[in-house]
Amino acid sequence: MRLKGYGLLVVPLAAVLTGGCAIKRLAISSVANTLSASGDTFASDDDPELIRDAAPFALKTYELLLASTPKHPGLLLASCSGFTQYAYAFVQTDVDLLGPDDVEKAAALRGRALRLYLRGRDYCMRALELRHRGIGTQLMVAPDAAVASATAADVPLLYWAAAAWGAAISIGLDRPELVADFPAVRALMGRALALDEGYAHGALHELMITIDSVPEAMGGSVERARAHFERAVALQGGLSAGPYVALALGVAVPGQDRPEFERLLHLALAIDPERDRSNRLANLITQRRARRLLEKADELFSAAADARLRREPVLSFPAWAFAASAHRTTQFPEEQ
Amino acid sequence: MHSSRMLSAVAIGCAMASLPLAAAPLTVKLATFAPANSTWHKALMEMGAAWGRLTEGRIKLTVYPGGTQGSEAVTVKLMRPGVGQLQAALLMLPGLSEIDSAVDVFGIPFFFESDEELWHVVDKLSPVLAQRLESKGFHVLNWGHGGWVQLFSKRRIATLNDLKQAKLFTTEGNDRMVQWYKANGFQPVALSANDIPAQLKIRTGMIDTAPSPPYGALVLQFFRDAPYMLDIRVAPLLGATVITTEAWNKIADSDRAKMHDAARAMEQRLRADVTTLDASSIVEMQKRGLTVTKVEGAALAEFRSAAEKLAPTMRGSMVPSDIYDLALRERNAFRQARGASR
Numbered sequence: 001m002r003l004k005g006y007g008l009l010v011v012p013l014a015a016v017l018t019g020g021c022a023i024k025r026l027a028i029s030s031v032a033n034t035l036s037a038s039g040d041t042f043a044s045d046d047d048p049e050l051i052r053d054a055a056p057f058a059l060k061t062y063e064l065l066l067a068s069t070p071k072h073p074g075l076l077l078a079s080c081s082g083f084t085q086y087a088y089a090f091v092q093t094d095v096d097l098l099g100p101d102d103v104e105k106a107a108a109l110r111g112r113a114l115r116l117y118l119r120g121r122d123y124c125m126r127a128l129e130l131r132h133r134g135i136g137t138q139l140m141v142a143p144d145a146a147v148a149s150a151t152a153a154d155v156p157l158l159y160w161a162a163a164a165w166g167a168a169i170s171i172g173l174d175r176p177e178l179v180a181d182f183p184a185v186r187a188l189m190g191r192a193l194a195l196d197e198g199y200a201h202g203a204l205h206e207l208m209i210t211i212d213s214v215p216e217a218m219g220g221s222v223e224r225a226r227a228h229f230e231r232a233v234a235l236q237g238g239l240s241a242g243p244y245v246a247l248a249l250g251v252a253v254p255g256q257d258r259p260e261f262e263r264l265l266h267l268a269l270a271i272d273p274e275r276d277r278s279n280r281l282a283n284l285i286t287q288r289r290a291r292r293l294l295e296k297a298d299e300l301f302s303a304a305a306d307a308r309l310r311r312e313p314v315l316s317f318p319a320w321a322f323a324a325s326a327h328r329t330t331q332f333p334e335e336q
Numbered sequence: 337m338h339s340s341r342m343l344s345a346v347a348i349g350c351a352m353a354s355l356p357l358a359a360a361p362l363t364v365k366l367a368t369f370a371p372a373n374s375t376w377h378k379a380l381m382e383m384g385a386a387w388g389r390l391t392e393g394r395i396k397l398t399v400y401p402g403g404t405q406g407s408e409a410v411t412v413k414l415m416r417p418g419v420g421q422l423q424a425a426l427l428m429l430p431g432l433s434e435i436d437s438a439v440d441v442f443g444i445p446f447f448f449e450s451d452e453e454l455w456h457v458v459d460k461l462s463p464v465l466a467q468r469l470e471s472k473g474f475h476v477l478n479w480g481h482g483g484w485v486q487l488f489s490k491r492r493i494a495t496l497n498d499l500k501q502a503k504l505f506t507t508e509g510n511d512r513m514v515q516w517y518k519a520n521g522f523q524p525v526a527l528s529a530n531d532i533p534a535q536l537k538i539r540t541g542m543i544d545t546a547p548s549p550p551y552g553a554l555v556l557q558f559f560r561d562a563p564y565m566l567d568i569r570v571a572p573l574l575g576a577t578v579i580t581t582e583a584w585n586k587i588a589d590s591d592r593a594k595m596h597d598a599a600r601a602m603e604q605r606l607r608a609d610v611t612t613l614d615a616s617s618i619v620e621m622q623k624r625g626l627t628v629t630k631v632e633g634a635a636l637a638e639f640r641s642a643a644e645k646l647a648p649t650m651r652g653s654m655v656p657s658d659i660y661d662l663a664l665r666e667r668n669a670f671r672q673a674r675g676a677s678r
Contacts, residue, residue: 100398103385107378140624174375174609176554176617180624183557217530217556256404302365302400303421 029069044277048285052090059083066123076127077156083120084164087113089285092171096292100299110171117168124161128154140180143187155196162188163207170210186211186219201279202235206242213250225251239276241286244268248293258301265290362586363396364579366424367405367414371555375609376480377401379602380426380577386598391591397424409434415580417473423583428482428575430507435578436468438659442574444650446643447663451611453670454572460666461659474578477596478603481610482573483549483617488562490536490544492627495635496642499566502545505532512654520646536561549573550617559621565628568639577602 042058045051062079069075091113095106128135131154138146150158166185172178189211193204208228214220225247232243244264252261268290273283293300366384370376377399384397405411405422408431414422425431432439441447441461448454458479466476493499500521506513508526517524525543527535532548535541536558546553546562547570553559577599584592622628631639651660 100396101385101388103381107381110373171373173371173373173555174378174613176551176613176620179551180554180617180620183560217533219533254402254404299398300400302367302398302405 029072033074040278043279043281045281046273046284048089048281048288051281055082055086055090059086070126071130073127073130076123076130077160080120080122080124080127080157080164081160083116083123084160084167087116087120087164088167089282091116092167093285093289096289096296100296114168114172117164117171121161121164121168124157124164128157128161131157139184139187143181143183144190146184147187147191150191150195152195155192155199158188158192158195159199159204159207162192162211166207166211182214182218198235201240202232202243205229205232205235206240206246209243209246210250213246213254222251222255236279237276239271239283240279241268241271241283241290244271245286245290245293248290253300256301258297261297261301262294265294361394361396362583363398364423364583365398365400365421366426366577367400367403367411367422368426369403369408369428370401370426372401374401375613376426376482376606379605379609382605383577383598383602386601387595390594390598394591395587395595415474415578417580417582420580420582424477424577424579426480426575426577428480428573432469432574432576432578435472435474436465437654438465438468438656439574439576440650441655441659441663443571444647444655445570446568446639447647448572448667449569451607452674453667454574455607456670457663457666458574461663464659464662469576469578470581473581475581475584477577477579477599480575480577480603481606482575483551483610483614484569485547485549485571485573486553486568487566487570488546488548488553488559489564489566490562492564492629493545493566494629494631496638499545503541503543505529505535505543505546516649516654520649532556533558533561550614550621554617554621559626560624563625563627565618565621565626567628567630568636 042051042055059079059082062075062082066072066075066079091109095109095113098106098109125136128150132146132149135146147158162185165181165188169178169182169185189204189208192199193208197204205228209225209232212220212225212228213222229243229247232240236243244267248261248264248268252258252264269287271283271287273280273287276283364387366380368376368380370380380397380399380401384399387395387397400422405414408425408427411422411425411427412431412434413419415425427435429439429443442454442458448457462476462479469476487493487499487502487504489502491498491502493502500523502523504517504522504524506517506524506526508528510526514524514526527542532543532546533556535543536546544562546558548556548558550565553562553565559565587595618626618628647664651657
């Protein structure tokens with residue numbers, strides 16, 4: 001996931017919020033436009049801890065303004081992307097930094113990340129509803145038809161809605177109301193790719209690495225995940241650590257290929273964050289995660305796997321749930 | 337060195353050598369097909385945290401979710417003495433029956449009707465099943481539950497005859513089960529479970545009906561292509577968390593008791609959580625187009641009558657006779673007691 005700017009921050013809000021009605025609306029709209037305008041004030045920072053502390057204030061400022069201008073498209077997108085990025089960078093990533101004994105703390109962090117992802121998704125869905133009435137309901141029952149009317153202008157909303165929704169599903173597999181809508185995530189991403197394949201320097205392909213890493217029976221494909229990896233790296237000029245970590249977790253762990261896992265993470269760590277300042281913050285955070293993943297490789301790979309892989313191909317599948325009745329099967333799997 | 341100090345040093349050295357060394361933490365590597373962040377994975381992680389806490393760090397559990405360690409049959413092999421690459425697993429019936437076919441009693445179609453009935457029989461059979469597994473080198477920590485298998489179909493199924501007309505998925509590699517289905521008038525099609533969603537998607541696919549717990553049908557989304565669910569429970573997807581006796585015997589008695597307590601807590605949690613998961617999965621699928629077909633009256637009586645005739649055909653051939661008889665006796669006793677209390 002690439003971290004983009006939260007835009008400029010806090011302005012003299014008090015002055016804006018105390019004027020007459022028309023002036024107030026105009027002023028709020030002006031501030032909202034400024035805040036939601038794209039910029040790399042956050043994304044280019046070299047101090048993740050500073051951004052960790054500053055981001056919540058920015059996000060609450062967005063929400064404060066949205067209370068007055070609930071249909072402001074720029075603010076809705078900025079809120080959606082902002083909550084999603086914050087949840088990923090400063091809440092879910094913290095789970096990886098914990099030790100194996102911090103199960104309760106990890107569960108609490110995952111719960112918080114889930115709520116933030118859903119908050120972000122809902123802002124995107126509000127914006128999409130304004131442009132395509134009924135899309136939310138349609139996505140539940142006929143996902144591909146629901147996104148058919150989306151245009152190139154919708155691609156940022158399609159991408160961030162899918163990113164937030166997909167991330168929520170991945171940590172909420174015990175919640176059927178989330179799991180049920182995985183096809184909606186695929187549909188959003190499929191439409192975005194069809195409309196603007198190169199959006200945000202390969203951000204779509206980077207996310208598709210993870211989406212196509214799901215088991216084959218759920219529509220995943222290791223081959224497609226690898227193809228998206230290649231395309232993302234090409235579009236980013238090899239300057240982003242994200243695709244390497246995504247492939248390590250999405251393909252190397254389920255396949256129990258520890259040499260590939262380590263090779264990919266070392267490649268992620270070899271990237272110089274200074275070479276692409278617009279993506280510096282994301283690279284720093286991703287590299288911190290990559291270091292931690294290398295440290296805890298024993299928790300992800302058992303000694304058993306190598307021996308097994310020599311004997312039998314892995315068929316991805318969480319469908320142990322299918323082991324119905326009194327029979328035996330010889331396949332299954334999934335990811336961490 | 338002064339001689340007396342030298343003697344003291346030697347004495348201390350000898351004394352230290354005679355002290356029992358603090359035991360290194362034992363790491364138990366556990367494999368499961370349950371996906372990461374699923375209900376079962378979270379329950380295992382909580383059990384592992386409790387093991388660490390209750391044994392003051394002497395037992396460490398590492399969980400490998402998502403079936404990354406191979407099929408259940410392979411997982412069992414990796415736990416065997418002399419291999420020992422895994423020490424524990426949360427196995428479902430396919431894996432457990434690799435160890436002992438007695439567990440297949442829980443897979444007899446239409447044998448159980450409710451959670452209460454199932455858990456009554458599990459509790460009654462648990463000692464004898466645990467003993468059988470123990471004799472094969474596996475210690476049972478708890479019994480698990482993957483949900484109730486139900487039937488999802490492309491066309492509405494409302495009667496036993498409808499079901500017998502259906503092209504019914506069954507797992508490939510189990511010819512006895514295929515023959516059993518055929519002998520009883522069904523039309524089984526043996527396939528890899530991986531092929532279910534694709535085959536249901538095709539208009540003229542090899543199957544038109546697949547058994548699955550509701551959560552499985554939801555995760556794999558095949559309710560979108562097979563949008564009818566027959567509201568009759570085929571069988572529970574029972575499982576168990578087992579640890580090798582080789583690993584178990586290395587653990588102090590006092591720690592084993594604590595581990596059992598945590599494992600039982602996990603079992604109780606799953607009994608409740610999986611029931612909720614089944615129910616909410618059905619509700620969510622209904623919101624997205626699933627039609628649930630209730631079976632009542634004469635049709636229900638027909639299913640129950642057929643179930644009573646089908647079950648004995650598995651006795652001795654697919655389930656050991658003594659285990660079948662015990663399960664039947666306990667199930668009937670439960671039904672009788674329940675009937676008497678009404």
